[in-house]
Each structure stands twice: as C-alpha cells, then as structure tokens.
Amino acid sequence: MTLPPIDEWWPELSDDARRAVAGSASGHLDEDVREEIREITGAVVGMIESLPDDDLAYARAHASAPEED
Numbered sequence: 713m714t715l716p717p718i719d720e721w722w723p724e725l726s727d728d729a730r731r732a733v734a735g736s737a738s739g740h741l742d743e744d745v746r747e748e749i750r751e752i753t754g755a756v757v758g759m760i761e762s763l764p765d766d767d768l769a770y771a772r773a774h775a776s777a778p779e780e781d
Contacts, residue, residue, distance in 0.1 A: 713772075715741075715749065715755070715757065715761055715763070715767075716753045716762070717753045718750070718751075718767045718770050718771065719770075721749050721752045721769035721770060722770070722771065723740070723751050724748075724752045725745070725748055725749075725752070726748060726767045728744075729744060729748050730756060730771070730774075730775050731775065732744065732745050733745055733763065733768075733771045733775075734770070734771045734772045739762040739763035739764070739765070739767070739768040740760075740761075740762045741757070741761045741762065743759075743762065746758075746761060746777055761763075
C-alpha cells in the first residue's frame with residue numbers, strides 16, 4: 713500500500729500525531745497516526761506503513777513550524 717503524499721494529510725494531523733511522526737526513529741507510523749491519515753484522506757493505510765526518508769525529513773522540519781493557511 714502506498715501512503716498519500718504527506719502534504720495532503722500533514723496540515724490536518726493532530727499535534728500528538730505530528731509529534732509521533734517526527735519523533736519516529738524509523739518512520740514507522742503507529743496505529744493512531746495511520747487512523748488519522750485514513751480519516752483525513754480516505755486512503756487505505758496498511759499496518760506496516762513507514763514514511764520514506766524525504767517525508768520523514770519533511771515531518772521533522774514542519775513539526776514545530778506553524779502551518780500557513
């Protein structure tokens with residue numbers, strides 16, 4: 713399964729989920745984060761989904777930065 717592009721769901725992710733993603737050493741997404749992505753995008757998000765390095769870097773760069781409207 714493939715995750716939707718991070719810029720489609722990151723702005724809508726809860727603060728707790730953002731911290732979980734940005735703090736992940738491996739980029740593996742826990743169940744709460746996967747569920748939020750499912751709710752936001754309607755995508756099927758598998759149990760073994762992990763972010764690629766570029767998306768993990770994006771998450772870490774945007775974890776504490778305020779989102780622009």
